[in-house]
Amino acid sequence: MAAPFDELVLAGPPLDRAADLRFEAGVIPRLLGEPGTRVLDVHEMRVPTVGGPEIALALRHPEASDEERDLVLLGRLGGGHVLAALQHGEGGTPLRAVADLLPPDQASLAATAVALDNWHRTHPRCPRCGGPTEIAQAGWVRRCPADESWHHPRTDPAVIMAVTDPDDRLLLARNAGWPTGRMSVLAGFVEPGETLAAAVAREVHEEVGLEVSDVRYRADQPWPFPASLMVGFTARAASARLAPDGVEIVEARWFTRDELAAAFETGELYRPRAVSISARLVEEWYGGELCERSDPAAVGGR
Structure with missing residues (x-):
């Protein structure tokens, strides 16, 4: 691999x-x-x-x-x-x-x-003024003729993290908008005045009530759906006690490697899709390939 x-x-x-x-x-x-x-x-x-x-x-x-x-x-x-x-x-x-x-x-x-x-x-x-803008600089800028302001494409940074507990189990969670069986690692947008590592810690605490440390950068991925940059991390939880917020996250579980493989084999969980960095974070922890290649007829979650 x-x-x-x-x-x-x-x-x-x-x-x-x-x-x-x-x-x-x-x-x-x-x-x-x-x-x-x-x-x-x-x-x-x-x-x-x-x-x-x-x-x-x-x-x-x-x-x-x-x-x-x-x-x-x-x-x-x-x-x-x-x-x-x-x-x-x-x-x-x-x-x-x-x-x-x-x-x-x-x-x-x-x-x-x-x-x-x-x-x-x-x-x-x-x-600034609400007036119509026009394309400039070969499509990389929009210019306002009324107030002469220039506006550049927006990219929103987001953190996505593979969190493990003291027993090296992996945390997966289900977003409120996902069907049963669709789970992934946690993710969230970076807020103003926040470092990437601070965003990791805040999002994990807000979504599942965990304190984390040893936040380490792994890789990043453009995610134009519609305008994000996904920055991948690993982090270590101080305990295994989960408290999903019930708003964004409705289900959260720890998995050993054997438990995760069995969940995929039985169909309890959907396999992660290769297009997203989330699959690579899971595979790095697992130590091998788990994801499926994308089906052109289907569009899944992250």
């Missing part, structure tokens, strides 16, 4: 974002005229794909109608440039369902496209 955080879905290799071109006047029309340019349609966290079982993004040649669409420069890929056509192409596949089936560089490209599409779609107005 490879190291659990090698080839983490959506986390690499780094995309050449061609940031040097963002300030070039008329760069999008120029790129539309270049023979090596390709366009990725993106709509409601969906992207077009081709093939199976080996799946790839369906990148297309520019069309005349692209000149009238909102386009974002994603970067360079395979010797050419790739643009995202925002809110276009409704028949795509949910990225969350196929991200782990795409080549790693295409998964990173799609994650960037989905994140930017979500941001542009939900931030059409200026937060």
Whole structure:
């Protein structure tokens, strides 16, 4: 088995974002005229794909109608440039369902496209004056013509943590919105004025009443569903006494390795999906593979 955080879905290799071109006047029309340019349609966290079982993004040649669409420069890929056509192409596949089936560089490209599409779609107005904003800097900024303010894409940091007790059992919990049988490690958003380690300790205490220590960073993963960066940690609980808050967390349990494997084998628990860092945190503790590859027809929890 490879190291659990090698080839983490959506986390690499780094995309050449061609940031040097963002300030070039008329760069999008120029790129539309270049023979090596390709366009990725993106709509409601969906992207077009081709093939199976080996799946790839369906990148297309520019069309005349692209000149009238909102386009974002994603970067360079395979010797050419790739643009995202925002809110276009409704028949795509949910990225969350196929991200782990795409080549790693295409998964990173799609994650960037989905994140930017979500941001542009939900931030059409200026937060200062309420006026309509317009796309600038090749899609990486929105500018307010009324007050000349500039607004950049938002990413919300969140912590996700594999918590173990003094007997090295793993904590899994069920969110209030999940069906019975769907459990995962704890996670939550970082609050203002808070370090990542402090967010881990606070979230664990709020959700299940535990005090933790030995908080250690493991890996991080872009999570554009809609706009997060998941930062993974391990932590050690001082005791095994659980007190789920009953609001966000309705069920929490400790598992030994044998108990977790048995729960997956009997169907008591759903296996974690390979697309999320949560699966890798569980596998690192377990010492082997437990997750299933994503089914393109289904979209599950984290």
